[in-house]
Amino acid sequence: xxFFLETVIGGLMSGMLYSLVALGFVLIFKASGVFNFxxxxxxxSAALAMARFSEWFPAWFGFDNKLLANxxxxxxxxxxxxxxxxxxxRLVLSKLVNQEGxxxxxxxxxxxxxxxxxxxxxxxxxxxxxxxGLPKDPLFLLGSVFQGGLLVNKEDLYAAAIAAAxxxxxxxxxxxxxxxxxxxxxxxxHQAAQSIGIPLARIWVIVWSVAGFVALVAGVIWGSKxxxxxxxxxxxxxxxxxVILGGLTSVPGAIVxxxxxxMGEKLSEVFIGPLLGGGIEIWxxxxxxxxxxxxxxxxxxxxxxxxxx
Numbered sequence: 490x491x492f493f494l495e496t497v498i499g500g501l502m503s504g505m506l507y508s509l510v511a512l513g514f515v516l517i518f519k520a521s522g523v524f525n526f527x528x529x530x531x532x533x534s535a536a537l538a539m540a541r542f543s544e545w546f547p548a549w550f551g552f553d554n555k556l557l558a559n560x561x562x563x564x565x566x567x568x569x570x571x572x573x574x575x576x577x578x579r580l581v582l583s584k585l586v587n588q589e590g591x592x593x594x595x596x597x598x599x600x601x602x603x604x605x606x607x608x609x610x611x612x613x614x615x616x617x618x619x620x621x622g623l624p625k626d627p628l629f630l631l632g633s634v635f636q637g638g639l640l641v642n643k644e645d646l647y648a649a650a651i652a653a654a655x656x657x658x659x660x661x662x663x664x665x666x667x668x669x670x671x672x673x674x675x676x677x678x679h680q681a682a683q684s685i686g687i688p689l690a691r692i693w694v695i696v697w698s699v700a701g702f703v704a705l706v707a708g709v710i711w712g713s714k715x716x717x718x719x720x721x722x723x724x725x726x727x728x729x730x731x732v733i734l735g736g737l738t739s740v741p742g743a744i745v746x747x748x749x750x751x752m753g754e755k756l757s758e759v760f761i762g763p764l765l766g767g768g769i770e771i772w773x774x775x776x777x778x779x780x781x782x783x784x785x786x787x788x789x790x791x792x793x794x795x796x797x798x
Contacts, residue, residue, distance in 0.1 A: 505653065614719060
């Protein structure tokens, strides 16, 4: 029983990180109706910027304080993501207002490849380290209940707490702020939102900036765990099944979907993998998403679309 619970807890911790990346997809879709394939590239770009700035700033400004270097690097990386959001709106989205969804989808693919390539040109393509001081030593819980206790990684606990706090803040932002309501209005109908005075350009810059902030937090956490490398953008794509499972328009759905997929892939890899030769963790999430598309294409919390003729 103890080993089973350890596996479940490990899966839930991974699921929270998947949910954090999935939030970026949900934010963009809620504000523009576009599935943003550039979210993985945004995670990679933000993590690369954080890793390299934290190395460069002490050398440039002549100080040796890791906390200060990380703080300055985070601010600089966030500023870079906000600038990228402004450029994306100015150069791409503003030219494609009221275009077909497939047009905007292809635009996000182009943005993804451009961000992947330009980030590695600017910051390099090696494996870089992000050290923000998260403890990596194990923690043993419930020692009086289970022999030896349950082994939990402290870093995973801190990462899950950060992800949960960010999710709560974003949920409150969407539900209770004028900007959040404006974002939902823009998602429902661009032309109607413009007709009542909602500035579409400003809203898109805000939502891409928020998605960039989410990508930065996710990139920092993943980079702290795995190192910053090109495969980070592929890890971020694990969030695609999460949003399919939870629903493209639901922030809570992104959380629940991430937890289900994180826990499901860990359990299947540990308990079913040995019977099938392993590798289940690689494809489990995508097969589960495919099954949901067949029986409930809107996801667990997504809005059901009914076309009347």
